[in-house]
Amino acid sequence: MFLRQTRSRGVVALAAATVAGVLLAGCSGGGGSAPTTSNPYASAEGMDSANALVAEYPREETLFTSGTQWGPPTSWNPIPSSGHATGARGLLYEPLFQFDPITLELTPWLAEGGEWTGDKTYELTLREGLTWQDGETLDADDVVFTTELGKVDAVPYSNLWTWLDKVEATSPTTVEFTFSDPRYQEWDNWLYSTMVVPEHIMGDWSDEELLSNPNEDPIGSGAFKFSAVGQDRMVWERNDDWWARGELGLEMPMKYIVDVVNTSNEVALGLMLSGGLDLSNNFLPGVNQLVDTGQVSTYYEGEPYMLAAASANLIPNQTRPPMDDVDFRQALARSIDVDKIVTNAYGGLVAKAHPSGLVPAFEEYYDEAVVAEHGFTFDAEEAKSILADAGYEDSDGDGFVETPDGEAIDLRLIVPAGWTDWMEAARVIAEDASAVGIKVTADFPDAGAVDDARATGDFDLVINGNAGVSNTPWTYYNYAFYQPIQEQMLAGNFGRYEDKEAWDLVEDLSRTESGTPEFSETLSKVQEKFMTDLPAIPLWYNGAWAQYNESQWTNWPKEGREDAYFPIMWNGYVQMGGINTLLALEPAS
């Protein structure tokens, strides 16, 4: 179907680069030997589409993005849910629903709708006229196939089958799901985070291949199709047969999307300022100054500039004293002046976190009564008095307190080397904690070493922000409280907080439907548990980093606009606003 240029690319580049090199090296000049003008693909398969390829992507029809891809794109397989080229999930393959983290609404996408028809049954209706990019029809069988892929252990959503009983296509456009243990929160999450894949293609793959097949000629259903790939870029071309044009009347304004593999901050800024990039989803320190001078724009005109994507938490290891003492954790939380982190480390690009740890998208769920009673705020004096009341005293006069047993406290706070913002934040935390008498030293091991320490529990204090924005506050509390404690903690509860009551509450939450009074009630209890026990100390919100250059494309998401979405192309965010951001863009001229 499409011209694949993965391998041939290098050869062209080599030929031209060496020709250029040899020309200069030989000092022969004369502009002699040139790359041959005959087309090397002339006899290759797929020549028709190759001829249709343009020599240069017209600037006014092309969107340049960056900030998602960290290395040469090598996979277009959406099943492993990571490691694929930017946009393979969202632009190429599509989910049943979209989720908007600003309005907290699930919007039917491939699905026309879905509802709980019984306590344990969910009926999903697909839209009519859905097609794959190769012309095949996308129907209920593809949805059933996608769901049943989860029966293979290594597929990321295999957990679904511990509470899903069976899935059946009852007509070409309806699918019935029968649950053994309906977990409403997780189900909504599955509906928008799983990409429907074509049975007529992936049905031929072996179980082993499901994760390891690079899927080099991807056939999706989405708005964009594979165009070309290079060492430092991924190019998508608009799919003019996209079902949503007819069904929903949606038109993609750009013909091409070129996603540039992440470069250094300097280069990203340079490209941004010269108009070579339209959207950058990188964290660019100091970008606030460029916003203030009008060179680039962001979601908010002033602080915090960016939408919040996840809370960054200070995680005390509760298998080690004194972090196993809740009074100590409360005192530690009150000793940290987060405003100083926001100003010093971020220049105002982030906002202070709510004591519940939930991102502002869940503002409506904040239980302020609980916060007033149990929430912490920066108060060095209070921190000191909590420590004193709990028996932490400086008995040897070194300026730092000892445990009630008289043991010296000397904690190490680790963040990955090179994460300059987190390193600066860690320094502030160490300074503030020391000011109330808790000896904390900031340390910066290699990122891999931090991962190791976090997973195995070999740390005192660590900063982590793994739980991102999602459809439900359950995600965050599942992350904060996850139990049972295992030797390796990989998904959450890195501090190894143990409390059966708390975990029961979180499990209840996952089984309660959003929007019901029970849901808010359970959530309030969870928040109270969180604030009284502090398994993690929420500090600030990592931003949904997005800066736009508006010289080519306008109507970017901004606060107050009706059609404002999360302007993010990261993995998992394309269906949480990324694609709507693209749809709303308008050419500048």
Place this chain on the structure above:
Amino acid sequence: MRGYLARKTAIYGLTFVVAVTLNWLIPRLMPGDPVQRMVARAAVQHPETIAAMTAYYERTFGLDLPLWQQYLNYWAALFRGDLGTSVWLFPAPVSQVVLDAVPYTLGIMIPAILLSFVIGNSVGAMAARSRWLDNVALPVGYLITAMPYMWLAILLAWGLGVALGWFPVAGGYDFGMVPQWSWAFAGDLLQHWVLPFLSLFLVSLGGWAIGMRNLIIYELESDYANYLSALGAPKRLVRQYAFRNAMLPQITGLALQLGTILGGALVTEIVFAYPGLGKLVLSAIQNQDFFLLQGTLLFVVIGVLLANFVIDIVYVLVDPRTRTGLTGATA
């Protein structure tokens, strides 16, 4: 000559085995678990699923085997020409990832090294006999050699790229171009190539020039040169002899430089966001990608060994004294 070659080959063979073993070992001594990082990127929330995915990937990469078995498998695969699968760029084969990046690195390194060698040595040799040139070349040479490379590169990127806008600051070719056989594309490729090349060229130019100048002055004052002059040999001839003798250490230096070609452009590629091997090495380290790191380092090892081997032979050709040594017991 045959004995010389056999001895050299044996030494290089042994070096190769040791280097490849270290190649295999060193990435495994790094902290961090590549599979864990990979699974973490999938942002899966359920520990049971994480366990299943981890087991699957460990099996795929052969990391579930005992270390000695992994080591043997590594050699076996190497002889089949299989460098393994990249963890970070899963599921791309390492050989493909590396081969896609090699052209860019060679494209800037070979011209930069050869050209700076040729021009640097010529300028140095001329400077040794021209007071005027010496007064200019020497300070300039010292200045660019002493400049931290990083700084010079950023200065070039900023000055010629951002401020003057003559050259692009990132990428192997324009992000809006489609690779093809056309003048426009070749021109674009060349434009992106200039800055990384120029920075490498400039930074090694001074070293060659200064080295050559000093060597020539030394040679011109040596006994044989004085003797030749006393015999009334023309100045030109004396200089030619001096130049030839001065070339020998320079050729050794060139060999060492050529050997490091593949790994040597790391900073360049990062500053100019140029898609070559150096960037791959850095990313491989940051992502604990054992296989990619092994693969790229293997290229570097082979590069260094080959370059030295070739130089050993070139030496025999350019320096008659080594040739007489070959026939003796000691070489």
